[in-house]
Amino acid sequence: MRRSAPASARTGSAGEDAAAELLGRMGWTILARNWRSRHLELDIVAEERGVLVFVEVKTRAHGSLQSPHEALTPVKQERLVRAAQAWLDTHRAWERPCRFDLVCVTSRQGTYHTELIRNVIEYGDQSPRHALGRGDSSWQPW
Template sequence: MAQHNDTGKQGEAEAAKYLREQGFEIMFRNYRYQHAEIDLIAKKGKLMVFVEVKTRTNLSHGNPEEFVSYTKAKLVMKAAEQYIFANNWLHDIRFDIIAVTIAGSELRVKHIEDAFY
C-alpha cells in the first residue's frame, strides 16, 4: 500500500480515537454513496456528525484542513443526505473537519466544528 494511504488510515484512526474520547460513538467509517465518501460518522446524543479527516506529514504546502475543497464538501453533504434518509435520522447534524498532523513522533489533532454546510 502507498505511504499516503497508510498516513490517511493512521489519521482516520487518530480522529476516531479523539472523537471517542470526546464522548462520541463512531457509527460508520468510510461510508460510501455513489462517488462520495464520508470518513467518519459519529453520534453523541441527538447530534450526528459527518467528519472529513485530512492528514498531513508535512505542512510546507499548508494545513490539512485547507485541502478540503468545495467539491469534496458537496460530495460529503450528498452522502450524508443519503445516510440520514436511509437511517431515518430526525435530529441535529453537523459537518466537521478533523485535521491530523503527524511530524515524526509528534501528533496533533485539530477539530473544526461546523466546517461547512
C-alpha cells in the same frame, strides 16, 4: 504478490484512526467509519449528545505545502453534503439534528496531532431543505 498500500493511503488511514481516537476520548459514539454509497464516502459518522456529526478527516505531513483545513475545498464540501444525504436516506434519519465537523491531523515522525473544527459547512441564507433536498429547515443547525 501482494502490494502494500501507498504511503499516502497508510498516512490517511492512520490519521483516521487518530481522529476516531480523539472523538472517542471526547465521549462521542462512532456510528460508522469509511461509510460508502457508490462513489460517495464519509470518513466518520459519529454522535455527540444526540447530534449526528459527519466528520471529514484531512491528514497532512508536518511541513506540507497545504494544511489539512485547506484541503476541504468547495467541491469536497458538496460531495460531503451528497454523502450525508445518502446516509440520512439509508438510515431514515432526516429528522435528526446534524452538522459537519473536520478533524485536521498533522503527522510528524510517526506521531499525530489532531484538531477538531466544528461546523465547517454552513449554508448562510440557503435553507437546509434546499441544500440537502429534504425535510423542514427547522431540524438542522446550519
